[in-house]
Structures are given as C-alpha cells and as structure tokens.
Amino acid sequence: MALIAASLLALGAAPAIGEAPYLVKDINSLPSSSFTPGEFTVVGNLVLFRGCDRTHGCELWRTDGTAAGTVMVKDINPGSGSSLCDVRWCQFRTFANVNGTLFFAASDGTQAGLWESDGTAAGTVMVKNINTQWLPHGLGEAGSDPSYLTNLNGTLLFAADDGSGYELWRSDGTSSGTVVVSDGRLEPALLTNVDGTLFFSTYSGLWKSDGTAAGTVLVKDLCSYPCYASPQYLTNVNGTLFFAATDGTSGRELWKSDGTEAGTVMVKDINPGPNGSLGAYGFEPQYFANVNGSLHFVASDGTHGRELWKSDGTEAGTVMVKDINPGPAPSSAADLTNVNGELLFSADDGASGRELWKSDGTEAGTALVRDIRSGAASSFPSGLASANGALLFWTADLASGVVLWKSDGTVAGTSILRQPDAATTTTGSYPAGFTSMGGSSFFAAADGTHGRELWKSDGSAAGTVMVKDIRLGPTDSLGYDVAFTNVNGTLFFVASDEAHGAELWKSDGTEAGTLMVRDINPGAIGSSPDHLANVNATLLFTADDGAHGRELWRSDGTEAGTVMVKDINPASSSFSGYSADFMNVNGTLFFRADDGTHGRELWRSDGTEMGTVMVKDIAPGSASSVSDFGCPLSTFADVNGALFFVAGEATHGA
Incomplete structure (x- = not known):
C-alpha cells in the first residue's frame, strides 16, 4: 500500500x-504489477524475454509456451536489483537473435554492457564491457546502453556509448570482435536490416551501412536545421524500406527508399500541410508492420482520427483499412504485429475500450479479437510480439495486475500464459x-x-x-x-x-x-x-x-x-x-559548465x-576543476548567502 x-x-x-x-x-489498489514482460525473442524452440518480479527485479526469462516452462534463465544481478531495464522506461530494442544466440544489454550490478545467452544459466555471459568509465562516489559504471540490436548477415550491429557518444558498433560474439564501426558522432537509431543492408535514422536524415566504416554512408539528407527529419518506424517490405519523416515542407508522412538518394521519396501526403498524418509518436512502438508484402501503419488524414492504413508503395495504393472509431475520434491503433500473415494490434473503438484486434487488410476482416475487460473498460494489451506462431502480450487488469497472455487471433485461442504469483501483495x-x-x-x-x-x-x-x-x-x-x-x-x-x-x-x-x-x-x-x-x-x-x-x-x-x-x-x-x-544563491544561478576552451568550471x-559568464578558470586551460562525469549528488552548498563548492586544480586536487 x-x-x-x-x-x-x-x-x-x-x-x-x-x-x-x-x-x-x-x-x-491493484495487485502487484510485478511481472511486466517484453523483448520477446525467438531462439530455437524457446522464447527469451525480459520478465520482472518482486524477488529478482527485471531479469532474463524463457518460455516454451507453457506455464510450467516459463522460468527465469539467470539472476544476472543477484537479489531484487535488476539486470535489465523495466518495460516502463525501456523503449529501445535491446534483444536480438544472431545465429541462434541471444544478444542483449544487461548489468550484473558491477559491470554493464553487451551479454549473450543460449537460454541456460551457464551459457548466459557478458561479451564485452564497452564503457568502463566510472561514476564518482561509488555509484558504479556509466554503462554503454547497447540498443537497437540487429542481426546483419550473421553479425550483430547495434548502437552504444563507450564514453564518447553513441556510435554504430558490431560484434561477432567475442570481446575482441566487438568494435566501433563508425566514429562520427552519428547517434544512430532504429537500426533495420533490409535484405542485407543496415538502415538507420539520425536527426537530419537516413543512413545505411554494410557493417564497415567505408560502407556507412548517408542515403539522403531529408531536411536541414531547424528542421529535424528523424526518420521513424523503419520497416522492410519486400526489400523496400518504409519510414515516417518530414522534409520541412510537408508534415511527418510516409516515405520509402531503395537505398539511393533518388529512390528515397514520399509515398503519399496523406494529411497535406505541416501537421502531417503520422505525427511524432516515438521511435520504437510498432506503428508499421509488413503483412503479406503490404505495409500496415497508423495515420490520420485530418478527417478521421489515427486509424489503420495500408500501402503497396504507391500513392493510389495507400488507403485507410477501416475507421475503427468512426469519425474524427481516433482508435489509436498500436503495436502492429504480424502473426502467421495476420495483423494483430491494440485499438479502441470507442465502445469496448483498448483491446486486442486483428485484420486481414480488408474493412470486413478487421475486428475485435476479445474484449478482455468487458464493456468500455480497457485491458490495455501491450508489448505485442510474434513468437513461434502465436502472439504474446501482457495486459493491466484490475483483478489480476499485469498478466502474460498468448493468442492465435481467436477468442478461444486467447488465454492467460502466466499470472503474478499468488503471494504478491498490493503494489504501491x-x-x-x-x-x-x-x-x-x-x-x-x-x-x-x-x-x-x-x-x-x-x-x-x-x-x-x-x-x-x-x-x-x-x-x-x-x-x-x-x-x-x-x-x-x-x-x-x-x-x-x-x-x-x-x-x-x-x-x-x-x-x-x-x-x-x-x-x-x-x-x-x-x-x-x-x-x-x-x-x-x-x-x-x-x-x-x-x-x-x-x-x-x-x-x-x-x-x-x-x-x-x-x-x-x-x-x-x-x-x-x-x-x-x-x-x-541570492538571485544568481551558479552551475558548472564547459565552454569547450576552459574545461568544466564554475559559471554564474x-x-x-x-550575464552568463565563467566565475573563474580554477584549473587553467582546458583542464577541468571537476570530473567531466560530474556527480548525481550536488557538491554545492548555500551557507548564509555564500556558495561553498568542491573543486580541484593541479596543486591541491579536489
């Protein structure tokens, strides 16, 4: 409580x-919402995923599709501390299957970096600790935050920070073979494999890579500052990359690319003008999905709300599938997932709340699968993922807390896979x-x-x-x-x-x-x-x-x-x-900053x-009077209107 x-x-x-x-x-007053699974990844006959409970925190789990076979693989960070980020704030892809081995980002409480697993405790080990820089005051390592893990032709590609900013990395599963690909301060996001070529997003445009420095190049600079193209929802459909972006004139709309500058074009201006049809709804949630060679996505044409659309890559073939919540109100379809050639997703039709839906790409074939929480209340299906021919997802239910489900797209085939332990208490x-x-x-x-x-x-x-x-x-x-x-x-x-x-x-x-x-x-x-x-x-x-x-x-x-x-x-x-x-302090703001010339010093x-100036270059030249990493605990104190602080220079240290 x-x-x-x-x-x-x-x-x-x-x-x-x-x-x-x-x-x-x-x-x-919900029962404990301690089991919040995500990152469902098929490895052999198992599904490996992130699961969280009150005893172990968020750790690596596996399931064979049965309740008895749904177990924790390894308590990487022993005790209640988590080795994996909780689904509530972990939004970027941190799991990937490469040649039958799961690669993932984790921390054992001492070291944080890239890990691998074969689904057993003994086979779950760290590959490389990419960022070995330490935070001050015993707070541990800074961590490299590997993200957007992607299998490219049997090699793992991902984004990580070794202390110098987020860059493109690759790994062959060994420590020595885990190296930076391109050190250009690109801050790559949304790594996507399109028939052996890696595409990724940056602030200004679309890039591609073959896993080498020379082969990592800009495809198209979609717009320049103060415009941010930030391509989103990168999705491979039969060798063509579809994504959402803005060119600075139209809003965020549907684009496609064949990997060349000339072949990177807008498919259709669905909602003409600066507002765009695709909005700016984040990097990783699944608003695009390839189903049987057709792109399904969520958009608003300005007349209808955010509804389900599909596209064959042509302007004429880009149409709304169904106005699920009729009129201007949105159904806000989300988590679009292809399961055996059928689209499963969550949506709100305005009557049943947010529940599980399916679509075969036609208006008549787009329907509610199951009203898990009957009436206008919502079960909020989340974390939808296809695994071994079935859909896995979790719901937030007033009676049961967070529950893991599986579905084959039918009412009878939508059932609970795992509930929170009966002994869990009410969460706070x-x-x-x-x-x-x-x-x-x-x-x-x-x-x-x-x-x-x-x-x-x-x-x-x-x-x-x-x-x-x-x-x-x-x-x-x-x-x-x-x-x-x-x-x-x-x-x-x-x-x-x-x-x-x-x-x-x-x-x-x-x-x-x-x-x-x-x-x-x-x-x-x-x-x-x-x-x-x-x-x-x-x-x-x-x-x-x-x-x-x-x-x-x-x-x-x-x-x-x-x-x-x-x-x-x-x-x-x-x-x-x-x-x-x-x-x-007495109406003046004091802070630490680095102007690029004097290092990290005291400013006001x-x-x-x-009126924004450096107070004093305590450690002369480019040296800093405090660590570049700073400290999550303040070293400033206001004592009777005077600022006391910690600093160091060559003679005295900090």
Missing part, C-alpha cells in the same frame, strides 16, 4: 503533531516529487490504470485526485526522478505524451491548465529539460534542442518566452554527465546572455 501521509504533513488537513500518520488515499503508487502550491501538494503517482501522472492533494481522500492523464493509458508521462518547481504559482516539470518526447510542461492545478510549454526538440526524442530552478521568478533549466547540445535555457511559461539563454559551448554541450550542481547567470 502506498502511504503518502508523511509527505503531506505540511497541509492543513494533515494530522496534528503527536497523531499517528494515516493513509490519505490508496492510489494504486510510489508517489514522489511532493511540491506545495496554492494550498495543495502536487506529486507524481500511478493508480494502476493510468501510468505515472501528475496528482494533487489537499490532505483528504476526496481531494487527492489526478490532475491530468498526460500520456493516455498505462504508460508513464513522468519519470521516477521527477522534480516539480513552483514559479509564482505555476508548476513547472518535465513530461512526455504520445506525440512528444520529454519536454517542459506547466500546470496551474487544473486539467485545462496543464500543458506543454514548448516543444524544444520537436518529435519523439525530446529536449529532456533538467535542473529546473526558480531564479528571480524566472525558470532556468538545461535542455538539448537537438542542434546546440545541452545548454542553459529560461522560460516565463509561454512558448515565445522559452528560449536558450546562451550557447556556452558552440561546438558541443556545455552540460554533461549527471551533475546536480545547479543552485540559486542572471538569466541573460550577457
């Missing part, structure tokens, strides 16, 4: 001193980030039906309510490390919705008054604002707009008034690592470009 009383003691309705703390409201809502504003306490919490969202409380059960479901359904809009900042009665915070990555939001405590301030880095990547601080009634923070790197920004709560203060390091990011050194700002 989630006790939030201790954090509400400052409110008028809280217990008097000496009274025992009491539960204000049990926000999440994990409230966090408590901030007082206008007589209420605002915080982040999950009620078991919605994801982690913005809530407020006046100290009573009736007055403890969700402010807004920013990201619809069970997906979180707020992170577990969320921080709220009150600036003159406006609450600022960082959130993501279905159309945007992590961006700056604000709230006045009402649903209507809770909205995104500015889409600083347009699209699904987001600018990931951080270090929000109230300085003289102005919000100062760091953000990455995708062009200047992470720099200092300010906001007055309006889109026009949300601007970069100064491009401190024109060549790169001036802020790096995990530093929490960002402090208001009054919120203007002219």
Whole structure:
C-alpha cells in the first residue's frame, strides 16, 4: 500500500503533531504489477524475454509456451536489483537473435554492457564491457546502453556509448570482435536490416551501412536545421524500406527508399500541410508492420482520427483499412504485429475500450479479437510480439495486475500464459516529487490504470485526485526522478505524451491548465529539460534542442518566452554527465559548465546572455576543476548567502 501521509504533513488537513500518520488515499489498489514482460525473442524452440518480479527485479526469462516452462534463465544481478531495464522506461530494442544466440544489454550490478545467452544459466555471459568509465562516489559504471540490436548477415550491429557518444558498433560474439564501426558522432537509431543492408535514422536524415566504416554512408539528407527529419518506424517490405519523416515542407508522412538518394521519396501526403498524418509518436512502438508484402501503419488524414492504413508503395495504393472509431475520434491503433500473415494490434473503438484486434487488410476482416475487460473498460494489451506462431502480450487488469497472455487471433485461442504469483501483495503508487502550491501538494503517482501522472492533494481522500492523464493509458508521462518547481504559482516539470518526447510542461492545478510549454526538440526524442530552478521568478533549466547540445535555457511559461539563454559551448554541450550542481544563491544561478576552451568550471547567470559568464578558470586551460562525469549528488552548498563548492586544480586536487 502506498502511504503518502508523511509527505503531506505540511497541509492543513494533515494530522496534528503527536497523531499517528494515516493513509490519505490508496492510489494504486491493484495487485502487484510485478511481472511486466517484453523483448520477446525467438531462439530455437524457446522464447527469451525480459520478465520482472518482486524477488529478482527485471531479469532474463524463457518460455516454451507453457506455464510450467516459463522460468527465469539467470539472476544476472543477484537479489531484487535488476539486470535489465523495466518495460516502463525501456523503449529501445535491446534483444536480438544472431545465429541462434541471444544478444542483449544487461548489468550484473558491477559491470554493464553487451551479454549473450543460449537460454541456460551457464551459457548466459557478458561479451564485452564497452564503457568502463566510472561514476564518482561509488555509484558504479556509466554503462554503454547497447540498443537497437540487429542481426546483419550473421553479425550483430547495434548502437552504444563507450564514453564518447553513441556510435554504430558490431560484434561477432567475442570481446575482441566487438568494435566501433563508425566514429562520427552519428547517434544512430532504429537500426533495420533490409535484405542485407543496415538502415538507420539520425536527426537530419537516413543512413545505411554494410557493417564497415567505408560502407556507412548517408542515403539522403531529408531536411536541414531547424528542421529535424528523424526518420521513424523503419520497416522492410519486400526489400523496400518504409519510414515516417518530414522534409520541412510537408508534415511527418510516409516515405520509402531503395537505398539511393533518388529512390528515397514520399509515398503519399496523406494529411497535406505541416501537421502531417503520422505525427511524432516515438521511435520504437510498432506503428508499421509488413503483412503479406503490404505495409500496415497508423495515420490520420485530418478527417478521421489515427486509424489503420495500408500501402503497396504507391500513392493510389495507400488507403485507410477501416475507421475503427468512426469519425474524427481516433482508435489509436498500436503495436502492429504480424502473426502467421495476420495483423494483430491494440485499438479502441470507442465502445469496448483498448483491446486486442486483428485484420486481414480488408474493412470486413478487421475486428475485435476479445474484449478482455468487458464493456468500455480497457485491458490495455501491450508489448505485442510474434513468437513461434502465436502472439504474446501482457495486459493491466484490475483483478489480476499485469498478466502474460498468448493468442492465435481467436477468442478461444486467447488465454492467460502466466499470472503474478499468488503471494504478491498490493503494489504501491510510489508517489514522489511532493511540491506545495496554492494550498495543495502536487506529486507524481500511478493508480494502476493510468501510468505515472501528475496528482494533487489537499490532505483528504476526496481531494487527492489526478490532475491530468498526460500520456493516455498505462504508460508513464513522468519519470521516477521527477522534480516539480513552483514559479509564482505555476508548476513547472518535465513530461512526455504520445506525440512528444520529454519536454517542459506547466500546470496551474487544473486539467485545462496543464500543458506543454514548448516543444524544444520537436518529435519523439525530446529536449529532456533538467535542473529546473526558480531564479528571480524566472525558470532556468538545461535542455538539448537537438542542434546546440545541452545548454542553459529560461522560460516565463509561454512558448515565445522559452528560449536558450546562451550557447556556452558552440561546438558541443556545455552540460554533461549527471551533475546536480545547479543552485540559486541570492538571485544568481551558479552551475558548472564547459565552454569547450576552459574545461568544466564554475559559471554564474542572471538569466541573460550577457550575464552568463565563467566565475573563474580554477584549473587553467582546458583542464577541468571537476570530473567531466560530474556527480548525481550536488557538491554545492548555500551557507548564509555564500556558495561553498568542491573543486580541484593541479596543486591541491579536489
């Protein structure tokens, strides 16, 4: 049960001193949602996947399709700590089958890197620890975060960070054979194998690679700054690559490529104008699927909502399959998955809630498979994946928590594969980030039906309510490390919705008054604002707009008034690592930054470009007075209006 009383003691309705703390409201009364599977990958006769339970955290599991055969492979990070990222925030492909071996990203609690498994505990071992740089204060290794793992002609290709930024890597399954392919600060994403050629996305355009440095080249620069093409949903259909992108004139629409610049063209401008038909709905969720040589995808033509479409690669052959939720309301079809030549996906028809659907590519053959939670309530099928001729997915059910299912596309063939252990207790809502504003306490919490969202409380059960479901359904809009900042009665915070990555939001405590301030880095990547601080009634923070790197920004709560203060390091990011050194001292913001010339040093700002200057080059020249990795714990302290901080130079050290 989630006790939030201790954090509400400052409110008028809280217990008097000496009274025992009491539960204000049990926000999440679901049974423990501890089993959240994902990354289903077929290896031989088994399906290997990420599973999470209360005892072991998120670890590598396997299933043969039976309840008895669904077991953990190895507790890589012993105890309740996780070796794999939880499905709630793990959005990028981290599993791949290469020549009958599973490659995946994991951490044993000491080292984080690329691992492999044959489905047995003994055969589950680390391939290479790619990033051996250490965080300070005993916090462990920085980690390389291998992602978008892809089998290219029997060789593993993936993106990883060795401490110098995300690059394209390859591996033959040995430590010495795990090497960087191209060191060009490309930040590759969405690696996709199209008949032996690897395609991937960058901010500006589409690239391809044969696994060598010389063979890694730009296919087409779709648009230039301030436009971000960021191709998404890369999908192979009979040797043609389909993807979503914008050219700066049309919005995000359907494109295709044969691997040449001339052959990379828009298929159809489904929703003419700057809005586009495909929106900016993130990198990895399955909104594109190849079914029997036809591309199925989700789009809005401006008249209908986001519905199921298909394309044969021609303008005339790109049509809506069915208006599942009739009229302008969207069915928001998602997780499109090909199972034995039939499309299975989740959708909301406006009457049955979000449930499991199927389609044969015709209007008549597009229908609800099973109303798992009857009536208008939703079961929220998630993590859909094809495995050995069946669909695997999980649902969030009020009675059973998170449940693993399998389906053959029929009502009778849609059944529970694994439920949470009977001994699990009720999960908590994990409230966090408590901030007082206008007589209420605002915080982040999950009620078991919605994801982690913005809530407020006046100290009573009736007055403890969700402010807004920013990201619809069970997906979180707020992170577990969320921080709220009150600036003159406006609450600022960082959130993501279905159309945007992590961006700056604000709230006045009402649903209507809770909205995104500015889409600083347009699209699904987001600018990931951080270090929000109230300085003289102005919000100062760091953000990455995708062009200047992470720099200092300010906001007055309006889109026009949300601007970069100064491009401190024109060549790169001036802020790096995990530093929490960002402090208001008597109306002046002090922080650490690297201008590209002096290393990481102490700076100050009054919120203007002219007033943002380095205080002193403590370690002269390009050396830094603190570690480039920074520290997740602040080394700043305000003592009676004076800033005390930790620094080092050649003579004295830190």
